[in-house]
Amino acid sequence: MTRVLVVDDEPQIVRALVINLKARTYEVDAAPDGATALELAAARHPDVVVLDLGLPDMDGVEVIKGLRGWTRVPILVLSARHTSDEKVEALDAGADDYVTKPFGMDELLARLRAAVRRAEPVGGGDGEVVVVETDGFTVDLAAKKVNRDGRDVRLTPTEWHLLEVLVRNGGRLVGQKQLLQEVWGPSYGTETNYLRVYMAQLRRKLEADPSHPRHFITEPGMGYRFER
Amino acid sequence: MTRVLVVDDEPQIVRALVINLKARTYEVDAAPDGATALELAAARHPDVVVLDLGLPDMDGVEVIKGLRGWTRVPILVLSARHTSDEKVEALDAGADDYVTKPFGMDELLARLRAAVRRAEPVGGGDGEVVVVETDGFTVDLAAKKVNRDGRDVRLTPTEWHLLEVLVRNGGRLVGQKQLLQEVWGPSYGTETNYLRVYMAQLRRKLEADPSHPRHFITEPGMGYRFER
DNA sequence: GCCCCTTTTGACGCGTTTCTGACGCCCCCG
DNA sequence: CGGGGGCGTCAGAAACGCGTCAAAAGGGGC
Numbered sequence: 437m438t439r440v441l442v443v444d445d446e447p448q449i450v451r452a453l454v455i456n457l458k459a460r461t462y463e464v465d466a467a468p469d470g471a472t473a474l475e476l477a478a479a480r481h482p483d484v485v486v487l488d489l490g491l492p493d494m495d496g497v498e499v500i501k502g503l504r505g506w507t508r509v510p511i512l513v514l515s516a517r518h519t520s521d522e523k524v525e526a527l528d529a530g531a532d533d534y535v536t537k538p539f540g541m542d543e544l545l546a547r548l549r550a551a552v553r554r555a556e557p558v559g560g561g562d563g564e565v566v567v568v569e570t571d572g573f574t575v576d577l578a579a580k581k582v583n584r585d586g587r588d589v590r591l592t593p594t595e596w597h598l599l600e601v602l603v604r605n606g607g608r609l610v611g612q613k614q615l616l617q618e619v620w621g622p623s624y625g626t627e628t629n630y631l632r633v634y635m636a637q638l639r640r641k642l643e644a645d646p647s648h649p650r651h652f653i654t655e656p657g658m659g660y661r662f663e664r
Numbered sequence: 665m666t667r668v669l670v671v672d673d674e675p676q677i678v679r680a681l682v683i684n685l686k687a688r689t690y691e692v693d694a695a696p697d698g699a700t701a702l703e704l705a706a707a708r709h710p711d712v713v714v715l716d717l718g719l720p721d722m723d724g725v726e727v728i729k730g731l732r733g734w735t736r737v738p739i740l741v742l743s744a745r746h747t748s749d750e751k752v753e754a755l756d757a758g759a760d761d762y763v764t765k766p767f768g769m770d771e772l773l774a775r776l777r778a779a780v781r782r783a784e785p786v787g788g789g790d791g792e793v794v795v796v797e798t799d800g801f802t803v804d805l806a807a808k809k810v811n812r813d814g815r816d817v818r819l820t821p822t823e824w825h826l827l828e829v830l831v832r833n834g835g836r837l838v839g840q841k842q843l844l845q846e847v848w849g850p851s852y853g854t855e856t857n858y859l860r861v862y863m864a865q866l867r868r869k870l871e872a873d874p875s876h877p878r879h880f881i882t883e884p885g886m887g888y889r890f891e892r
Numbered sequence: 893g894c895c896c897c898t899t900t901t902g903a904c905g906c907g908t909t910t911c912t913g914a915c916g917c918c919c920c921c922g
Numbered sequence: 923c924g925g926g927g928g929c930g931t932c933a934g935a936a937a938c939g940c941g942t943c944a945a946a947a948g949g950g951g952c
Binding site for chain 1: 736738756761762768773775778781783886889
């Protein structure tokens with residue numbers, strides 16, 4: 437869940453933002469002044485900060501600098517000031533975006549999404565499992581590498597593809613038709629002999645005892661299953 | 665040097681931007697329409713794109729999508745449209761910022777700086793690798809230099825680009841399509857012969873025994889992998 | 893306008909991968 | 923106890939991808 441820190445001293449603005457953000461399943465913290473904002477940011481590590489420049493206790497730009505001292509969290513500045521100088525100052529202090537009041541909620545939310553999106557790490561595999569380990573070998577799905585007894589195992593494209601599908605469905609039974617179509621393409625639903633040949637290759641390369649497979653299990657008449 | 669791609673069909677705007685940007689030592693390319701923009705982006709790999717939405721040949725949002733298909737380069741949208749919907753659409757399509765015309769040059773430049781700044785790699789502490797060393801040669805990603813036996817190795821731009829992609833993905837397999845698109849541009853997904861030619865060049869220049877590569881590994885049918 | 897470096901393109905041989913058919917085994921079922 | 927379907931294994935044939943070389947085309951600098 438994305439966490440937002442809203443910093444503003446006007447309760448009605450905070451309320452409007454909080455309602456809209458929560459409705460879109462953001463997690464929201466709110467701070468009425470700069471000191472609280474810096475404190476909350478440190479304690480809660482928000483994914484994005486919405487910051488009003490007109491705070492009662494300190495200059496908004498100081499808040500930006502305070503944050504930038506230790507974090508690259510996206511900062512979206514809200515302000516009633518329209519002058520160019522104000523904007524330039526805030527942006528150069530480290531803000532990511534600057535929206536003038538009165539603002540449209542839709543636009544603000546879109547800018548928020550943009551700020552959060554570009555802060556996301558590159559690889560899609562965020563919480564995804566990338567390395568699968570068994571007692572005999574290790575499969576690294578990101579690097580497309582298979583390791584056995586400390587040495588890399590060479591797999592052909594088809595072998596790798598088949599392995600990938602099975603491992604990604606670890607523990608589950610994968611039907612022969614599904615397997616065939618995912619590896620060879622949608623028009624290959626019945627060539628089960630392909631499966632037999634390539635499962636044999638995989639077992640020969642990865643199983644300790646290929647004739648008594650412990651990880652690549654055949655479910656007769658149905659399909660195959662990868663077991664860790 | 666920071667490279668900017670300006671996309672606008674109004675010559676006077678382009679001129680104003682180019683003058684201001686060059687005065688601040690940016691390197692500037694300009695495109696009058698969407699097709700040229702996509703082409704130039706692929707060829708020149710700008711660090712930031714300034715994009716007018718009102719183009720003669722295609723919808724600006726399509727240009728955004730075209731870019732986002734293969735790159736995360738910051739996109740700063742310029743537009744005469746003030747409506748919230750337009751902004752939301754552009755931002756959600758992948759734009760990073762949205763400035764309405766007429767715009768203040770100071771503000772635009774500040775937003776440009778902000779966009780470039782946050783796209784910068786995490787410097788210093790966070791473990792961004794800049795120098796990669798193997799037993800045969802050293803690659804300095806920041807200085808764009810390769811050293812072998814104490815002397816610099818001359819690489820052509822394409823060779824360097826290819827090397828950079830491989831090294832940045834060190835240890836991971838990089839698919840041929842990905843490699844082609846990152847180095848030659850999004851429309852080059854299938855020209856695998858380019859890869860063969862340039863991998864051979866890299867090996868000849870960097871491998872101790874080019875015919876038995878130890879660092880630039882071919883994974884037949886899939887792609888290439890750089891191993892330290 | 894000319895020259896040189898880089899990029900693109902085409903052709904060829906070779907090794908590897910994929911496809912294909914044949915055979916025997918095992919297990920389930922009649 | 924016999925039959926059959928599904929599975930594993932093997933090996934040869936066809937197809938494909940890779941490395942290599944060389945020449946043409948392109949582009950930038952002088």
